[in-house]
Amino acid sequence: MTVRVVLADDQTVVRAGFRALLDLTDDLVVAEAADGARAVEAVRTTRPDVVLMDIRMPGVDGLEATRRIAGDRSLDGVRVVMLTTYQVGAYVFEALRHGAAGFLLKDIEPDDLRAAIRTVAEGSGLLDPAVTRRVIEEFARLKAPEAAGAERLAVLTGREREVMAPVAAGLSNEEIGKRLIMSPLTAKTHISRTMTKLGARDRVPLVVLAYETGLVRPGEH
CATH class of the missing domain: 3.40.50.2300 (Response regulator)
Known part of the structure; x- marks a missing residue:
């Protein structure tokens, strides 16, 4: 390619x-x-x-x-x-x-x-999920959760919000499926829908938003 x-x-x-x-x-x-x-x-x-x-x-x-x-x-x-x-x-x-x-x-x-x-x-x-997450965590520690960011999550279903946490931890679709008891394909579908609703191009904005809104806190995986 x-x-x-x-x-x-x-x-x-x-x-x-x-x-x-x-x-x-x-x-x-x-x-x-x-x-x-x-x-x-x-x-x-x-x-x-x-x-x-x-x-x-x-x-x-x-x-x-x-x-x-x-x-x-x-x-x-x-x-x-x-x-x-x-x-x-x-x-x-x-x-x-x-x-x-x-x-x-x-x-x-x-x-x-x-x-x-x-x-x-x-x-x-x-x-590199681990390195990228470390950068995001480093700066998430320095700021309080953003209310405006939390409001953006209101468009998500409970399951979509639940999926964001393991995404923020850098887990693969297969790992997310095992954690949430669903197939990798279902996990991928939830992530895709979440990205569409939040206007995210890939997983990075989901990780940033998860930390900025307090959905995931530094040190939690």
């Missing part, structure tokens, strides 16, 4: 490095961008599968660019992965809130990069 990728980073050497790694595979770099505004334009023009997005860029930064991409319903098939030099940080958390599918460290190993791109392109969402 060829994965179409847009590289967005203000450093030419970084873009060149990632392009060189991807050129060794079947993946195809369809565009590069040195700032967020150009990244959004490139995404709308080329419709890639995955965007590797730097967080800090001049003008429109990666957070705003991610928000614009995630907010455009015509780009639902595009997954944004944030590039960062730190595992945990406020910028990474905000990126996940804005619709990023996950994040990668810029010094990632080549094989891990290729595997991550394929994971996201296939719609799996979380690159």
Whole structure:
């Protein structure tokens, strides 16, 4: 499977490095961008599968660019992965809130990069459930549950709310099925309906919302 990728980073050497790694595979770099505004334009023009997005860029930064991409319903098939030099940080958390599918460290190993791109392109969402959840938990500890966020959960059935907890814990459909005594297919159906009702592109927003609303608390799995 060829994965179409847009590289967005203000450093030419970084873009060149990632392009060189991807050129060794079947993946195809369809565009590069040195700032967020150009990244959004490139995404709308080329419709890639995955965007590797730097967080800090001049003008429109990666957070705003991610928000614009995630907010455009015509780009639902595009997954944004944030590039960062730190595992945990406020910028990474905000990126996940804005619709990023996950994040990668810029010094990632080549094989891990290729595997991550394929994971996201296939719609799996979380690159690494444990690491992504740790980022979300870290910042959930610093803030009280949001009432506005809790109101969003009102559209869910009791079963759909129940499914969000194991999703937030990073469990697979099979594991969720075992925990809630249902088939993996039924678990997948509940998750899909939950994502549709909440306007989520993948599982990441469900994890964020579960913690922000207090449905799941840091340390609970």
